Amino acid sequence: MSRKPVDIGDPDRLYTVTGGRSEADDAFDLVTLIVSECEPTAGMQSEHVRILELCRHPTALVEVSAELKLPITVVRILLGDLHAMGKVSARHPRAADSVATLPETALLQEVLHGLRNL
Amino acid sequence: MPVPARPRQRRSAQKTGSTPVVFPAVLVVTAAGAGAAVGLAPEGARPWVAGTATAAWVCIAAVVAFTAARLRKAHRQTVSRTGELEMTKNNWSQHGAETDQLVNVTLPAVAEQLKNGVGADKVLAGLPTPSDPYLRRMLHVFTTEVAESVRRTADAQSDLDMMRRELAKGTQELERLTHDTLPAAVSLLREGSSADTVLAKLDWPTNPLLRSPAESFIRELAYSERRSAAAQAASAKALSRVQAKTVGMLADLRDMQDRHGGEIFGDLLRLDHSTSQLGLMTDRLALLMGGRSSRVWNKPIVMESILRGSVGRIAAYRRVRLHNSSKASIAGFAAEGVMHLLAELMDNAANFSPPIDEVHVYVEERSAGLVITIEDSGLKMSDASMRRAEESVSGQVTDLASLQGTRLGLSVVGRLAAKHGISVNYRPSSRGGTGVVVLLPPQLVAQQREPVGPERPRPGADLPAAAPAATPASAAVPAPVPAAEESFPVRTPQPAAPVDEAPPVDMPRRRGAATPGGLPVRAPGRTMAEAERGRSKAAPEPSRAEPDANAPARDAGSRFGAFHRGRHAGGNTDGSPAAPGEDARPETGPEADG
16 A cells, blocks of 8 residues: 555545536626625535635635635635525625726727827 | 895795795605606506606706796895895985084084184094095085185174274364364465465374365465455555545646636536546445555544535435534544445445435434434335345455445445444335435544533534533534534643633543543543543633634644643633634634644
8 A cells, every 4th residue: 555645635525515516607706795694504514604704704705715725616606605595795896886987998999009109 | 226126126035935945845746746647647658658757847847946046046135135235224324424413513613613713724623524525525615615704704894893993083084174174274374374384284184085185175275365365465556556546636636626717627526526436436446455545534524524525426426415514523534434435325325216316314413423314215125135235234244255246335335334333224214215324433423522411501402512612602603613623622731720611510520530640531432532521621711712723633733732722821711712703713723724
């Protein structure tokens, strides 16, 4: 037997965490702030519990991902579940709101051209 | 011819008895008659008559004389014949007496003597010799023949005795060989001794007829044992490489999953699933071949991870519904075995139920240990197949020869169950299919349930780990108090300043469970962790002040960590009891330590 170092990771694979899903909805941006709406209850998936605890204060998705040591996609799927159950709410950063007020891309390109032509 | 002639002779002899008197009388009478005839005849015829009468008398005299001579001769012959006859009769009777003596007396005596072992020559010498040569010869022949047959009989008897002795000896040796030697030899061979060792060590029969087949049997058996051992070792070695490769692949896949998103992520998950299934198959074979599991965990694994780790290894993992609210952890040394065992049982349940039905897994905590129930809604197992399954999972039959093609999984379950003292029972499920009840004994559970104290508030029957802190703060938030947090105070080496919440029910136990020197005493049926907990019960509060560095593992590192924390705890003893916000932290502890 090759005596490899003992495992220090976790035995559960990511597809068991997501229940076999690999497609996340796009409702969550990397910087979307997540806030938990309720306390975790008994019998919940441990990742859900941890997300709910972590997001008592608004926390960005990417932070949740880092804290849980899970890939972004997996966290998105989990958050999607919680969101669907109404246990978390997502606050999109204000910058996202201002996207609509930004100048048109064409205008910016014109400005760029003008600057280059200087 | 002389014998039939005899009566005639006798008669004639009796007749001839009177002839000597008769003959002269006839001659006289005839002479007188002739004289009278001559006297009576006329004168003229007288000469003629005289002449005729004389001639006639002469004739008669001649006839009479001849007859008389013949008669005398016949009489003499008769007399001699009678003498001969008498002699013959005497001989005959003597002969008969001798024969009689020979048959009735001599021959039995001879036979007796010969039987008693007297030599033939001696017997002959001691016997009266019969006068008749034929009898003599017969006696001689009889004696030698009987002597010969007596000798042959004795030889045959001794041969028979020898045979009987040999047979008895052979039977005895055979019995010993069958009942003692061969079983001993077989068990020695199974333990790995070589044929020569076994042959030299044990007491083998001396009879070559028994010895040589026994020897060849032993050599053949040793050969096949060696062959199967070599095959097993080779398979185990080869499988261990596959296992290592699989574990490496799983680690790589996990890395890739961190790096890639989108479609690649889904593909990686599929690969991950396939690799996990491959790992299960490899582990199954490796265990059957006497190898080891592919992974070893160095920390307790919480029940949720155990269940996920098992379900992730089977093909139909999406059909398995886990119902788990237990926060208990399985000790690291047993975690892989438990996961494998559950995976096999879930795989079995999923394979033998319709592909649209779900398999439900329930976890309950009982005082006897953790009870995991796997229920499918497939066909009910027949009594015979349930008995077979029970037999397989009992772990009593670990011989590879008992393997059946499709029942590898259950045999592995049996081995794992026997190894860890897990009990696995089949029963009909209330859902319509089959249920498997797995009882994990308390020594496999790293986090023991708190003993049920009457005065201790119990937030929920299924949340035993939430109990230790009777402070309102943690009682208000029972659910997140993780198993890992509980296991920490257990390892606090120093009893710090006692706080008010030490349960009174634990105090007597603590005192009773320690030696005068202060060492913990483990009562039967309790794990070391529980015993230690009793000893250090006074120190949960200070340790809870530093919740984030909990080390649930039973390793040296966690003990150093505990020591370190204990050292720091001095300043924090009176400090904050666990705040609600911190309750979340211990959950991250295991990962953080990992």
